[in-house]
Every structure is written in C-alpha cells, then in structure tokens.
Amino acid sequence: MCQSHSKKTILFVDDEFDITEIATLFLQDMGYEVEVHLNPTEALTKFKSSPTNYLAVFTDLSMPFMRGDLFATEIHKLNASVPIVLCTGNSFSEEETERLKKNGVSFIVPKPYGPSELENVIKAILK
Helix, strand or coil: CCCCCCCCEEEEECCCHHHHHHHHHHHHHCCCEEEEECCHHHHHHHHHHCCCCCCEEEEECCCCCCCHHHHHHHHHHHCCCCCEEEEECCCCCHHHHHHHHHCCEEEEEECCCCHHHHHHHHHHHHC
16 A cells, blocks of 8 residues: 655755755655755754654765664664665675665665656655
C-alpha cells in the first residue's frame, strides 16, 4: 500500500549547499516540498519536533557534526516507518550495507546522481 500523498515533505540533509540546491529543484519539480538542512544536528532537532510529517529523509554520509549513518540511526529511533535514503560517493561491502539497513537506511543512492535516480527512489518509497 502506498504512503499517503498528503505527506509530501522530504527532509534533505547535506553539508554541500550546491547539492541541496540541485536536489531541491529536482524534488520540487516532482511535486514535493523540500526542507533542507546543511547541518544534521539541526535537522535532527527539527525532525524530533514532528517525526511523522515527512515522506522521506535524504542524507549525505560524510558531514561535519554528525555522520549520515549516525543521523539515520537517530531518525530511525524517532520514526522507524520513515524511509531513509543515504546519498554517498562511497561503496559498501555487503556486511556494511546490511548494518546500514539494520540501522534504518532504506535506500543507498550513489553520488553523483540526477533527477532519474531521485525519481526512482521516490517511486520505490511510494510502492
């Protein structure tokens, strides 16, 4: 069953401003509201105030203040049903991928990515 289309806000966390700008344009073109944070600790504080208001959370892996995998774990503790998408230039072993999934990561999107990759992830989330 699909998640409700009434929840159309995507939390997008990446410390690189240019990436957040481009991804925001892609996601807005697909009809979603995007809440952007450059700092994962600030994003976590915001998420805590309304953990059920998001369709999905996209996060970078390598960020200052908090790594994306730790951020994903904290998000998952607050709302285990929200899909978490880890965007990264890193590759992972099967064991590392399993550990990430156990800690709440639903999808891993390799960088660089474009609109089609984001659209495919959103379609998978809505299935």
